[in-house]
Amino acid sequence: MLNITNLHSSIEGKQILKGIDLKVNAGEIHAIMGPNGSGKSTLASVLAGKPEYEVTEGTAFLDGKDLLDMAPEERAREGLFLAFQYPVEIPGVSNINFLKTAITEIRSHRGLPELTSKEFLKLLKDKQELVELKSSLVNRSLNEGFSGGEKKRNEILQLAMLDPKLAILDETDSGLDIDALRIVASGVNKLRTENNAFVIITHYQRLLDYIIPDFVHILYDGRIIKSGTKELAQELEEKGYDWITQHETGTV
Amino acid sequence: MKQGLYNNFYKYLVDSFDKKQAALTYIESANLTEKRNEAFSIFKELGFPTRKYEEWKFTSLAAALKDELQLMIEHDHSLINTNRIHSLDAVHLVLVNGRFAPELSDVLPEGITFYDTQATMAEIRFEDKISTLATEDDAPMLALNTAFFTEVSVLEIAAHAIVEKPIHVSHVFTVNDIAEFVPYRMLVIAEKHSEATIIETFHSDSLVHPLFVSYVCEQEIHESAILNTHMINTLPENAYFVQHREVFQYRNSVLNNSNIALSDVTLLRNDLNFQLKDVGTETNLIGAYILTGDQHVDNHTLVDHQSPNCNTNEVYKGILLDTSHAVFNGKVFVRPDAQKTNAFQQNNNLLLSDQATVNSKPQLEIFADDVKCSHGSTIGQMNEDALFYLQTRGIGEEAARKLIMQSFIFDVISKIKIESLQDYVSDLLNKKLNTENLTVA
Numbered sequence: 264m265l266n267i268t269n270l271h272s273s274i275e276g277k278q279i280l281k282g283i284d285l286k287v288n289a290g291e292i293h294a295i296m297g298p299n300g301s302g303k304s305t306l307a308s309v310l311a312g313k314p315e316y317e318v319t320e321g322t323a324f325l326d327g328k329d330l331l332d333m334a335p336e337e338r339a340r341e342g343l344f345l346a347f348q349y350p351v352e353i354p355g356v357s358n359i360n361f362l363k364t365a366i367t368e369i370r371s372h373r374g375l376p377e378l379t380s381k382e383f384l385k386l387l388k389d390k391q392e393l394v395e396l397k398s399s400l401v402n403r404s405l406n407e408g409f410s411g412g413e414k415k416r417n418e419i420l421q422l423a424m425l426d427p428k429l430a431i432l433d434e435t436d437s438g439l440d441i442d443a444l445r446i447v448a449s450g451v452n453k454l455r456t457e458n459n460a461f462v463i464i465t466h467y468q469r470l471l472d473y474i475i476p477d478f479v480h481i482l483y484d485g486r487i488i489k490s491g492t493k494e495l496a497q498e499l500e501e502k503g504y505d506w507i508t509q510h511e512t513g514t515v
Numbered sequence: 516m517k518q519g520l521y522n523n524f525y526k527y528l529v530d531s532f533d534k535k536q537a538a539l540t541y542i543e544s545a546n547l548t549e550k551r552n553e554a555f556s557i558f559k560e561l562g563f564p565t566r567k568y569e570e571w572k573f574t575s576l577a578a579a580l581k582d583e584l585q586l587m588i589e590h591d592h593s594l595i596n597t598n599r600i601h602s603l604d605a606v607h608l609v610l611v612n613g614r615f616a617p618e619l620s621d622v623l624p625e626g627i628t629f630y631d632t633q634a635t636m637a638e639i640r641f642e643d644k645i646s647t648l649a650t651e652d653d654a655p656m657l658a659l660n661t662a663f664f665t666e667v668s669v670l671e672i673a674a675h676a677i678v679e680k681p682i683h684v685s686h687v688f689t690v691n692d693i694a695e696f697v698p699y700r701m702l703v704i705a706e707k708h709s710e711a712t713i714i715e716t717f718h719s720d721s722l723v724h725p726l727f728v729s730y731v732c733e734q735e736i737h738e739s740a741i742l743n744t745h746m747i748n749t750l751p752e753n754a755y756f757v758q759h760r761e762v763f764q765y766r767n768s769v770l771n772n773s774n775i776a777l778s779d780v781t782l783l784r785n786d787l788n789f790q791l792k793d794v795g796t797e798t799n800l801i802g803a804y805i806l807t808g809d810q811h812v813d814n815h816t817l818v819d820h821q822s823p824n825c826n827t828n829e830v831y832k833g834i835l836l837d838t839s840h841a842v843f844n845g846k847v848f849v850r851p852d853a854q855k856t857n858a859f860q861q862n863n864n865l866l867l868s869d870q871a872t873v874n875s876k877p878q879l880e881i882f883a884d885d886v887k888c889s890h891g892s893t894i895g896q897m898n899e900d901a902l903f904y905l906q907t908r909g910i911g912e913e914a915a916r917k918l919i920m921q922s923f924i925f926d927v928i929s930k931i932k933i934e935s936l937q938d939y940v941s942d943l944l945n946k947k948l949n950t951e952n953l954t955v956a
């Protein structure tokens with residue numbers, strides 16, 4: 264589904280991604296872990312098409328289509344979704360109108376008819392229950408005055424509404440208490456199918472106890488230096504990043 | 516001579532004053548004639564304002580004051596689009612080129628009386644009101660209006676009258692054959708304990724030749740009266756509109772004003788002055804503008820706190836595209852007697868083109884010590900993070916930009932309490948955003 268090879272990216276002349284290779288198949292869940300500043304959010308932003316990032320080398324394909332050649336909105340319409348580490352507050356844009364606009368755009372791209380207001384509200388109600396987000400929040404301005412946890416749950420609500428092929432969750436677990444974490448995790452598990460895939464960026468094993476990854480990758484200084492299965496995350500939690508970096512420099 | 520502009524149109528006006536006055540002497544009071552003479556000598560001396568005047572630093576009238584402008588005389592009322600607002604349940608009063616058109620207007624409900632020019636001139640009570648609220652020492656454009664206005668009307672809301680239906684005063688201007696100048700005015704008197712809503716729209720379907728409108732509106736809001744006023748400009752290109760508004764507020768009165776410019780008007784200049792004459796008043800001012808092409812909109816507001824315990828709240832927001840120019844000058848004076856004043860003022864602009872200009876100047880002058888005042892002025896660009904966020908949800912860049920602009924302005928429009936009027940203004944907003952060729956630099 265997602266096929267990244269030798270991806271290099273820089274911002275303001277500073278090289279951040281230094282050759283990423285990653286392959287994600289339909290039905291899989293991949294976790295990406297790594298210390299602060301290692302380039303996790305950069306990878307997510309580059310895939311989503313943030314204009315500030317320059318791709319200097321490498322390719323990224325989603326179901327055979329060249330992601331790097333598309334505008335951010337085209338990537339979204341093709342089925343890419345990014346749950347932001349820091350969701351943006353947009354005063355005056357109502358959450359609900361925004362969702363309606365987004366879903367209409369994406370459906371029209373997929374050749375599906377526009378949802379009637381009734382169908383839309385029904386869908387919204389179902390998905391809202393999935394993430395247990397209060398209606399009062401759904402009716403407010405987009406993320407404005409939301410708590411950290413509410414913003415994250417709103418990201419998952421959007422994910423559920425837009426039904427992407429590939430969802431990247433950038434530290435969706437940070438700032439969530441254990442109850443909210445369970446809600447988010449169970450939401451993701453319910454959204455999971457044979458046909459979609461998830462890339463979960465996190466610092467903690469905690470979330471991975473609820474969403475079991477098929478693969479775990481360690482991103483360090485712009486490269487994936489180690490990949491493994493869910494046991495790798497546990498090992499990392501016990502031994503810390505020093506273990507892995509020493510281990511790596513020792514073997515190379 | 517001062518540093519004014521003395522062009523051919525100025526000469527034309529100066530030459531025509533005596534003749535115009537001779538025809539009016541029998542109709543108007545000696546009082547008014549005297550005021551006109553005074554105003555005329557002020558205008559004659561100052562000329563049209565130029566950018567050398569402090570109050571006109573950022574607005575030049577030079578391009579608007581065409582040599583071929585003439586005082587409008589013909590008033591053809593046939594085939595007029597009276598600009599009724601769909602779905603707004605209001606009493607419609609139509610002024611065509613400043614003159615009342617009874618055949619196009621509705622009957623007024625109880626508690627409110629309208630006087631056309633003739634009736635106004637005949638009513639002795641108005642004699643010492645017309646042209647006394649607004650005084651022109653330093654204001655040549657106001658002096659020009661006082662000297663030359665031919666039409667004047669009065670709207671009077673009776674004491675204790677609660678007028679439920681909004682009054683829609685529809686100012687319409689006919690398609691013109693020549694470049695025309697229309698100076699006229701209105702007086703609004705809200706007697707004590709009255710409550711009313713006046714919606715003023717300024718409209719012309721299209722203008723072949725330049726139209727220069729000089730409109731003066733004086734308002735008295737007496738004790739405990741509530742007056743809701745709306746000014747909605749839907750004038751097309753080729754219209755130059757200069758308004759002076761002088762409002763006197765008395766004890767415990769409330770004045771709400773919205774000032775909406777989402778049209779294609781070429782030049783708009785508003786001088787909106789609010790004098791808080793007595794204690795406990797409330798003044799809420801909102802404004803919204805989106806400017807495209809070469810449009811120029813200049814809002815000068817002055818809230819003069821002369822008495823204690825008065826509250827002002829002012830929010831103006833605007834978006835600038837292409838080569839447009841917006842000016843906001845918001846003066847708040849707090850006089851020594853005006854203790855316990857609450858004054859809040861804000862002007863926010865989105866500057867979306869390298870070639871557009873904003874001059875925003877909040878001017879707070881406080882001479883009392885026990886007051887709460889704040890002002891803020893921002894000039895920002897498109898929030899790129901917000902734009903990217905919307906795009907990652909599948910919303911196209913152009914649509915995302917419009918969504919952000921729409922929400923920026925809707926923040927102000929949402930404060931309009933009459934739902935059908937809010938819808939009407941939202942439609943103007945959407946029309947401005949969709950039909951215009953938005954080149955966002």
Ligand SMILES: Nc1ncnc2c1ncn2[C@@H]1O[C@H](COP(=O)(O)OP(=O)(O)OP(=O)(O)O)[C@@H](O)[C@H]1O
Pocket residue numbers: 274275277279297298299300301302303304305306315348
């Ligand atoms: N706009 C920018 N300008 C310059 N440098 C940037 C910019 N954005 C990110 N960086 C740098 O790129 C590097 C990678 O940042 P990134 O946000 O991708 O890290 P991360 O792995 O997501 O970290 P965290 O775990 O803290 O979220 C950091 O050194 C950061 O300072």
Ligand SMILES: [Mg+2]
Pocket residue numbers: 303304305348433434
């Ligand atoms: Mg990050």
